[in-house]
Amino acid sequence: MSHLLPDILFYVFSALSVAGAVLVLVNRNPMTCAMSLVVSVLSLAILYLLLSAHFLAVAQMIVYAGAIVVLFIFVIMLLNLTDEELGRFRFSLFKTIGAFVAVATLLAVAPDIRVSIPAPAAGDAGAPAGYGSTKAVGKLLFGEFLLPFELTSILILSAMVAGVVLAKRELQPKKTHSLVDWLLGFFRT
Amino acid sequence: SPALHLAVAGIAIMLLDALWPMRSKLLSVWITLAALGCSLTTSLHRLTAGVDVTLFNGAVRMDGYAHAFSAIICLASTLAVLSAPKYLRLRGVHLAEYYALLLFSVCGMVLFAAAEELIMLFLALETLSIPVYCLVGFTRTNVYSTEASMKYFVIGAFATGFLVYGIALLYGAAGSGYLVDLRAGAARAPGLFYAGMTLLLVGFLFKIGAVPFNMWTPDAYEGAPTPVTTFMAEAVKAAPFGGMIKVLFVGFGFDAAVGLWQPALVVIAVLTMTVGNLTALVQTDVKRMMGYSSIAHSGYILVGILAASKLQSADALAAVLYYLFVYVLMNAGAFGILILFSHKDKDTNAVEDLTGLARERPWAAALMAVYMLSLTGLPPLAGFFGKFYIFSYAVKAGYVPLVIIAILNSVVSAYYYLKVIVAMYFRGPEDTGRAAVFHYEGYSVFLLAMLWFTAWGILYYGIHSEPQLALARLAASSLFATAP
Amino acid sequence: MNFFPVGQTHFLATSAFLFTLGVLTVVVRRNLIVILMGVELMLNAGNLAIVAFSRFSGHPAGHVYVLLIMTVAAAEVAVGLGILIALFRTRKTINADEATYLRW
Numbered sequence: 001m002s003h004l005l006p007d008i009l010f011y012v013f014s015a016l017s018v019a020g021a022v023l024v025l026v027n028r029n030p031m032t033c034a035m036s037l038v039v040s041v042l043s044l045a046i047l048y049l050l051l052s053a054h055f056l057a058v059a060q061m062i063v064y065a066g067a068i069v070v071l072f073i074f075v076i077m078l079l080n081l082t083d084e085e086l087g088r089f090r091f092s093l094f095k096t097i098g099a100f101v102a103v104a105t106l107l108a109v110a111p112d113i114r115v116s117i118p119a120p121a122a123g124d125a126g127a128p129a130g131y132g133s134t135k136a137v138g139k140l141l142f143g144e145f146l147l148p149f150e151l152t153s154i155l156i157l158s159a160m161v162a163g164v165v166l167a168k169r170e171l172q173p174k175k176t177h178s179l180v181d182w183l184l185g186f187f188r189t
Numbered sequence: 190s191p192a193l194h195l196a197v198a199g200i201a202i203m204l205l206d207a208l209w210p211m212r213s214k215l216l217s218v219w220i221t222l223a224a225l226g227c228s229l230t231t232s233l234h235r236l237t238a239g240v241d242v243t244l245f246n247g248a249v250r251m252d253g254y255a256h257a258f259s260a261i262i263c264l265a266s267t268l269a270v271l272s273a274p275k276y277l278r279l280r281g282v283h284l285a286e287y288y289a290l291l292l293f294s295v296c297g298m299v300l301f302a303a304a305e306e307l308i309m310l311f312l313a314l315e316t317l318s319i320p321v322y323c324l325v326g327f328t329r330t331n332v333y334s335t336e337a338s339m340k341y342f343v344i345g346a347f348a349t350g351f352l353v354y355g356i357a358l359l360y361g362a363a364g365s366g367y368l369v370d371l372r373a374g375a376a377r378a379p380g381l382f383y384a385g386m387t388l389l390l391v392g393f394l395f396k397i398g399a400v401p402f403n404m405w406t407p408d409a410y411e412g413a414p415t416p417v418t419t420f421m422a423e424a425v426k427a428a429p430f431g432g433m434i435k436v437l438f439v440g441f442g443f444d445a446a447v448g449l450w451q452p453a454l455v456v457i458a459v460l461t462m463t464v465g466n467l468t469a470l471v472q473t474d475v476k477r478m479m480g481y482s483s484i485a486h487s488g489y490i491l492v493g494i495l496a497a498s499k500l501q502s503a504d505a506l507a508a509v510l511y512y513l514f515v516y517v518l519m520n521a522g523a524f525g526i527l528i529l530f531s532h533k534d535k536d537t538n539a540v541e542d543l544t545g546l547a548r549e550r551p552w553a554a555a556l557m558a559v560y561m562l563s564l565t566g567l568p569p570l571a572g573f574f575g576k577f578y579i580f581s582y583a584v585k586a587g588y589v590p591l592v593i594i595a596i597l598n599s600v601v602s603a604y605y606y607l608k609v610i611v612a613m614y615f616r617g618p619e620d621t622g623r624a625a626v627f628h629y630e631g632y633s634v635f636l637l638a639m640l641w642f643t644a645w646g647i648l649y650y651g652i653h654s655e656p657q658l659a660l661a662r663l664a665a666s667s668l669f670a671t672a673p
Numbered sequence: 674m675n676f677f678p679v680g681q682t683h684f685l686a687t688s689a690f691l692f693t694l695g696v697l698t699v700v701v702r703r704n705l706i707v708i709l710m711g712v713e714l715m716l717n718a719g720n721l722a723i724v725a726f727s728r729f730s731g732h733p734a735g736h737v738y739v740l741l742i743m744t745v746a747a748a749e750v751a752v753g754l755g756i757l758i759a760l761f762r763t764r765k766t767i768n769a770d771e772a773t774y775l776r777w
Contacts, residue, residue, distance in 0.1 A: 014687040021694035021714050030706050037710050040691070044717055051684065051728040056739055060720075063743045068713060068750050075754045076706060079761050137736045145737045148312050151300065152744045155316045158293040159748035162323030165286050166755035308738045315745045319752050326756055335760045342756050343708055346749055347699055350715030353742055354692050357719045360735065361685075361726035 010050055017043040034072045041065050055134040229263035258302035258431040261514055262424050266295045268521035269420035287327060290320035291420065298424060302431030307356045310432055314352070314396070318345050321425055325413040337412020348395030351388050358385030387453075389436065394457060396429040397487050407468075410480030418476060419524040422483045423517045430487075430513065434494055434506070454495050455591060462488030462598040469605050478605055479523060482564065485602055486516055492595055493579040499586035508578035515563075515575040522560040558610050565603040684725035691718035705760075709753045716746045 020040025027033045041064040048057035142149065270291065297316030304310040322345060326338030362381040410418045465485030472478035493509035576599060583592045691714055698711030720739045727735020 010683060014683070018687060018690050018694070021691050021698075024707065024710050024714065025694055025698045025701065030704055033707050033710055037713065040714065041717060044691075044721055047684065047687070047721060048724055051724050053724050053728065053736055053739075056720075056724060056736055059740060059743065063747060064713075064717070068747055071750055071754060072706060072710065075757060078758070136733055137740065144734070145308070145741070147300075148306075148309050148737075148741055151297075151309075151312045151316055152741060154293055154296060155312065155319065155748050156744065158290055158316065158320045158323075159751045161286050161290055161293075162319060162752045163755040165290075165323055166326055166752075166759040308741055312741060312745065315748070319748060322752050322756065326759055332763050335756065335763050338756050339705065339760050342753055343699075343705070346709070346712040346753065347696075349745075349749065350692075350695060350699070350712050350719070353716050353719030354722065356738075357688070357722035357726065360723055360738065361730070 006050055010047070013043040013046045013050075016040075017047065030076050031073070034069055034076060037072070038065050038069050041069065055137045229260055229267065255299075255303035255431075257510055258428070259299040261427055261510070261517060262295060262298045262302070262431075264514070265423035265427060265517040265521070266291060266420060268517070268525075269416060269424065271525075287324065290324055294318075294320040294324075294420075295424065298428035298431075301428050302435065304432065304435070307360060310436065311352060311356055314429070314432065315349065317425070317428055318349075318396070321417075321421060324417045324420070325409055327417060328414050331414075333412040334414060337409045340412075341409040344395060348392045351395070352392030355385045355388030355390075355392055358382070358388065361385075390453070393429055393433045393436070397426060397433065398484050407477050407480040410483070411474060411477040415476065415524055415528045418479075419521055419528075422479065422520045422524065426483060426487060427513050427517060430490060430494070430509075434497075434509070437494070437498065454491055458488050458491035458495060459591065459594055460488075461485065461491060462595060466598045466601045466605075470601065472605065475527060475609060476524075479520070482602060482605070483520065485598060488598070489576060489579060489595060490516075492583050492591055495591070496579065496583040496586040505582040505586070508575075508582050512575035512579055519560050519563045522556065523564065526557045526560070561606040561610050565599065565606045685722055688718045688721040688725065691715075691721065705757055706754075709750060709757075712753075713746060713750065716742060 017040045020036045020038075020043065023036030024033045024040065027036060042061065045057045045060040045065070048054075048060060270288065294317050297313050297318075297320075301310065301313035301317055304313050322338055322342045325341050326335045328334045358381045362385060410421065413421065462485050465481050465483075465488055469478050469481035469485065472481060490509060490512060493505070493512055497505035497509055576595075580592045580595060583595070695711045695714030695716075695718060698714060699708050700711075702708055702711065720742055723735045723738050723742075727733065727738075
């Protein structure tokens with residue numbers, strides 16, 4: 001009976017994450033959307049645990065549930081949005097194309113999953129020791145994937161600059177208090 | 190490597206501006222130009238020297254192909270930077286961050302053409318597009334600008350979602366992220382592989398603005414400040430082609446089993462050209478018209494890619510590289526003229542604004558005429574040679590109906606390009622009843638340098654296209670070396 | 674409920690569902706913040722698929738992929754919300770429909 005537990009867990013949490021996603025879609029109040037996004041993201045973290053990706057599960061919780069959704073909630077509060085009236089479902093060309101694309105991807109992917117996956121790992125062959133552990137991921141991250149890691153630093157820097165430039169109230173600082181002038185100040189006296 | 194110069198320069202500008210804020214910001218402009226210049230020279234030098242180094246155990250490969258693309262991209266962004274200072278100062282948003290963001294984006298592009306691995310490709314693409322989302326919305330007070338950046342962002346994020354899922358499926362099918370052994374995935378898990386491939390293609394087509402996915406291009410081009418539009422129309426359009434060609438050739442290969450993407454591309458190429466040209470016809474706004482014409486041009490480039498993939502020959506790909514190079518020159522010039530006459534609050538976008546330009550500013554009108562004629566592809570100019578090479582290879586590759594459509598499209602495009610010239614030369618202010626007033630607040634030396642360079646480039650490279658082609662052929666051959 | 678061992682296909686099915694829901698959210702909803710959430714869903718679905726593949730094919734690099742995609746997602750949300758605030762400041766609403774100045 002014991003080996004059934006992971007299966008039960010899987011069904012429970014994947015159902016939870018899909019339910020969370022559906023709630024994001026249908027909810028009127030953006031705040032409840034954010035909450036259901038948290039539910040969906042956290043249940044994903046638990047699915048990662050099932051896949052013995054320990055480091056990722058914790059990272060997911062911290063990054064997604066902790067940071068990104070908080071950002072969403074912060075902005076929702078900032079702009080104090082009202083309920084969005086879902087009533088009038090305007091039928092626009094763009095929406096139909098999108099819906100069609102979505103359904104098509106689902107159909108395209110679903111049968112392939114069933115059919116074509118060779119069974120490399122029958123059932124749950126025990127994951128190699130330390131498979132998902134932080135050490136393994138860390139060694140890989142700084143070993144083989146050093147350049148992508150450095151590139152993320154540039155990516156995040158530009159995202160920060162973009163955020164500041166777009167959101168800051170007034171850009172040109174009135175009083176230019178610069179280090180160099182301050183240094184030069186010593187010699188001017 | 191070139192990317193390193195760009196990143197360091199970007200950070201340097203940021204620091205400098207924080208420490209020593211000065212009104213004119215000229216220093217940051219010079220640093221940007223220096224960085225772009227030296228990365229341009231290094232990539233050209235390495236291209237000729239045939240340096241082929243694989244870094245970071247396979248994640249990136251700076252071979253001839255990557256160098257050629259980084260050269261084109263650096264050239265395009267130098268032209269975009271040259272056109273920026275005057276325009277931004279007028280709008281009061283002349284910040285050093287503009288150049289820093291631009292440099293980060295160029296750094297992403299250079300790595301994008303060199304990426305050998307799926308995740309590296311994805312990251313480079315993001316480093317490329319996130320600064321551009323911000324640049325489009327740079328003039329925050331301008332209502333159009335923020336709205337354009339929002340639209341561009343939503344569509345871009347949507348494309349990223351598709352890309353991630355495509356990468357997931359391809360990774361699953363092939364078991365490893367490297368481009369070279371993606372093809373093994375086709376055998377292992379065909380269903381997944383094809384689904385992943387289509388998703389990846391959808392993501393790429395969003396980025397280059399091919400027809401079924403190009404809702405963002407006209408709005409983003411018109412809404413963004415003109416120097417950003419210049420940057421977008423050239424560098425941000427050329428880079429995804431670099432990555433796409435690499436993924437298609439190296440990753441998906443040519444053999445029949447995987448040659449699924451060729452017919453798909455044919456349809457998309459035809460669609461892109463026709464819709465791009467037809468919609469451009471009805472435009473009154475020159476900037477938006479340029480947006481549509483850039484869609485049409487990406488259609489021509491798709492034709493070039495198809496020909497190169499069918500013939501699997503290096504010089505067909507060289508034609509594509511050459512066309513990209515010429516396209517960059519033409520576009521930069523055309524936008525440069527628009528910037529020259531843009532006034533503080535009202536950009537001279539509409540065609541009527543240009544009426545009677547020939548009488549007031551003969552030189553500017555002549556330059557604009559050169560750009561427009563070259564865009565349509567008239568014989569003496571480089572535009573013609575670009576199209577000529579691509580179409581000749583396409584015919585050799587057997588895509589004859591495609592070429593006929595392409596030529597028809599060029600004829601159609603001639604109409605709306607010439608409409609601008611007609612407005613400038615043959616119609617005076619009496620027709621539009623408005624005094625042809627041209628806000629000419631003095632030129633910025635950068636802008637003029639850019640305009641003259643592009644005009645000279647178009648004239649010169651039109652006739653002597655040989656040296657360029659040789660370089661391009663060298664680059665293309667290195668790509669085919671990797672594609673077994 | 675047949676409890677056959679939970680293979681890779683189950684995880685992929687969930688991730689396919691999540692992806693489709695994400696796409697639908699982006700397409701159907703008008704509120705721009707919810708559209709951003711839809712994009713997050715799509716990225717999460719991609720992550721789940723990558724982890725599932727890496728677990729069952731024993732290829733450890735998948736984790737690094739997911740980690741990097743997370744950072745990208747975070748950066749994108751930051752920029753997206755920045756643009757949103759800029760948009761909100763110039764125009765009092767963030768409904769995608771109202772942003773229709775730039776018609777062709």
